Amino acid sequence: MWKLIIRRFLMMIPQLLLMTVLLFALAKMMPGDPFTGRFGAHTDMATLIRLRREAGLDDPWPVQYFHWLGNIFHGNFGDSYVMQKSVASLIAQRLGNTVWLGILTLILTYAIGIPTAVASATHEGSFRDRFWTTYNSITGGIPSFVMYLFMLFIFGFTLNWFPTTGSVDVNSNGFLNVLFSRLYHMILPAVSVALFTTVYLFNTLRTSLLDARSSDFVRTAQAKGVPTKQVFWKHIFRNSMLPVASNFGFDVVAVFSGAVILETIFNYPGMGQLFVQSIQTRDYTTINAIMLFSGFLTLIGSMLNDIFVSWVDPRVRIK
Template sequence: MWKVIIRRILLMIPQLFILSILIFFFAKLMPGDPFSGLIGPHTDPHEVEALRRAAGLYDPWWEQYLRWLGNAIHGNLGMSYNLKEPVMTVIGHRAVNTFWMSLLSVILTYLFAIPMSIVAARNEGKWQDQLWLTYNSITFGIPPYVFYLLIIFIFGYSLNWFPTGGTVSPNAMGTIPVFFSKIYHMILPAFSLAVFGTVGIFTYFR
């Protein structure tokens, strides 16, 4: 078992190396550079040029790649010029919300999928079974991004039942109100993820 694990880890090293090269060069192929967004009607072009030189954008590509790779290995992904924070800090803040939303979507997935599979299995060939199989077929046929936009439009904009952005209501004060406000904000995206997650779980349990 340990030999298999070690072999898999060793195989991942060249794969990650190739992936890092692709990420770097795809980023370099994008138009502009990290400082292009700073240019405005009142911006001193000499200051922007100085920032580019300080960041090493005029260095040979292999020097830029090695510097970028070394920083990435050490967890230094640079600064967010929009938020004025380190990128890792920004990711860390978002990762917490992503974790809780993913956890809620997993809970909803099993809450939907297990009862559905039990009802379908006990009524094989009947209308209950056909209903859930139809649900599975429809879910397989709809692109997820189309469904997400539809859910946001219906429940977020048309019915105004759920918020379409943010993580907590501005008027939520105190630990308990903030907690329930966060849950309320996560219901719509978590439900959208759960709808597609139920398909695989339903098929397995049924």
């Protein structure tokens, strides 16, 4: 297992270098710059030219790229042109909110998706099976942002049950008050995701459970007189979790990446919202840092998938 981890980390080095080139080029091809339009219509061109020169935006692209790359190797992601803060501090401020929301969302998604898939597969053809299959078919066909807006309008603005912006009440004092306030702000967006984005998890697990139920190893266990519950949980369920585990690594790293649409709609101050704001203001340093961070997490997620798969199914061993 350690050989796998070391080999994958070594493979990540050229992948990360190629990623930095692509991300830098994409950011530079965006129209506009961080300074144009920020100072009003009466700002003279000389001021804009001076600001661009001081920021190094007039240097050739290769010079800007290697300067940026050299700073990254020293742990310096640069300063935000717009917010006048270091990009590392901006990410650190937003990362905590994103992680909190991501963990709660992941827990709720699996807490809803796995039991409903098991209930549907173990009662195939029943009303329970038809209900959950129909529910996931409907929610899977509706764009996620539509359901987010619907939940926000009903439970945020109409019923006023949950806050519609922010991550913590500014008047909260003390650890417990801050904790409950944070949870209160996260409930609506997390539940919105968990209720309407379980279609992949549900369909994948349900199909795997139905396929495993008719497998030879299950019939052999039943012929030996193994109790039904033991057959299901030890043989059917564990083997059916393999396709779910193959995507679990990406679900874990998504906790740190942030949900762009979700955080924007619910005005939640996380990584996703910061990314959107950076694009709108052409804040190149912040854009590059966030995309590089997300790309690195994607590579980590791919490695975690291999580890999870080999752990769930002992027959799968990656040398």
